[in-house]
Amino acid sequence: MSRALLQHLELLRNLGVKELYRGSSSQADLLQSLSQRYSSCQNCPLGATRKNFVYGEGNPNARAMLIGEAPGAEEDRTGHPFVGEAGKLLDKMLAAIDLSRQDIYICNILKCRPPNNRDPESAEREACLPYLLEQIDIIQPQLILMLGRVAAQTLLESRLTLEKLRQSVHSFQGIPSYVTYHPAALLRNPHWKRPAWSDLQKFRDHYLSL
Numbered sequence: 001m002s003r004a005l006l007q008h009l010e011l012l013r014n015l016g017v018k019e020l021y022r023g024s025s026s027q028a029d030l031l032q033s034l035s036q037r038y039s040s041c042q043n044c045p046l047g048a049t050r051k052n053f054v055y056g057e058g059n060p061n062a063r064a065m066l067i068g069e070a071p072g073a074e075e076d077r078t079g080h081p082f083v084g085e086a087g088k089l090l091d092k093m094l095a096a097i098d099l100s101r102q103d104i105y106i107c108n109i110l111k112c113r114p115p116n117n118r119d120p121e122s123a124e125r126e127a128c129l130p131y132l133l134e135q136i137d138i139i140q141p142q143l144i145l146m147l148g149r150v151a152a153q154t155l156l157e158s159r160l161t162l163e164k165l166r167q168s169v170h171s172f173q174g175i176p177s178y179v180t181y182h183p184a185a186l187l188r189n190p191h192w193k194r195p196a197w198s199d200l201q202k203f204r205d206h207y208l209s210l
C-alpha cells in the first residue's frame with residue numbers, strides 16, 4: 001500500500017469516516033462529495049480564519065494537474081481556485097499552450113487561506129497534504145505542473161530555489177512534474193514571463209506526448 005494511500009486512510013479515520021464508497025461514484029461525484037465533507041475541516045488553525053474552503057476545480061479525468069500553494073484573498077472570498085488577476089493570467093498561460101481549465105484540474109496544497117497571504121507553516125502543509133494526495137489518487141494525472149516556490153519546495157521536499165527547481169523534470173508520486181512561476185509572482189515580476197513561457201513550452205511538449 002502506498003504512503004499516500006496510508007496517509008489518506010489515516011485522514012479519513014481521523015475525520016470519523018467508517019465506510020469507503022469509491023467505485024460506486026464517478027470521479028466528479030466523488031470529488032464533489034469529498035469537497036463537501038471536508039469543507040468544515042479544522043485540522044489546522046487556518047480553518048478558524050478562512051472565509052471559504054477552496055478544494056479545487058477542473059476536469060476530474062484530467063491528464064494534467066496544476067498545483068499551487070494556497071488560496072489568496074479572492075479565492076478565499078469566492079471559494080474557487082485561481083480567480084482574480086492571477087487567475088486571468090493563468091487562463092492566458094493555458095491558452096498560450098492550447099489548454100483551458102476544462103482540460104486540467106487545478107488546486108492548491110492548502111485549502112484555506114493563510115492570513116495576509118503569508119507562507120504556510122510546515123504544520124499547516126502537513127495537515128492539509130492528505131487532501132491533495134487523495135485528489136491525485138482519484139484523478140490519476142499523468143503530468144503535474146507545480147506553480148511557485150512554496151508548492152514546489154513542499155511537494156518535492158526540497159530547499160532548492162525556484163530557479164533551480166525549474167531546471168529539472170521531477171517525479172512526485174511517480175508522476176512527471178514540472179515547476180514554474182506562480183501567476184501572482186508573474187504579475188509582480190513581469191520580466192519572469194519569458195522564462196515562464198519556456199517552462200510552459202516544455203510542459204506542453206510533454207503533455208502532447210502523453
Ligand code: SF4
Nearest residue numbers: 041043044047112128
Ligand atoms: S488548511 Fe487544510 S488542514 Fe487546515 S483547516 Fe483548511 S482544509 Fe483543514
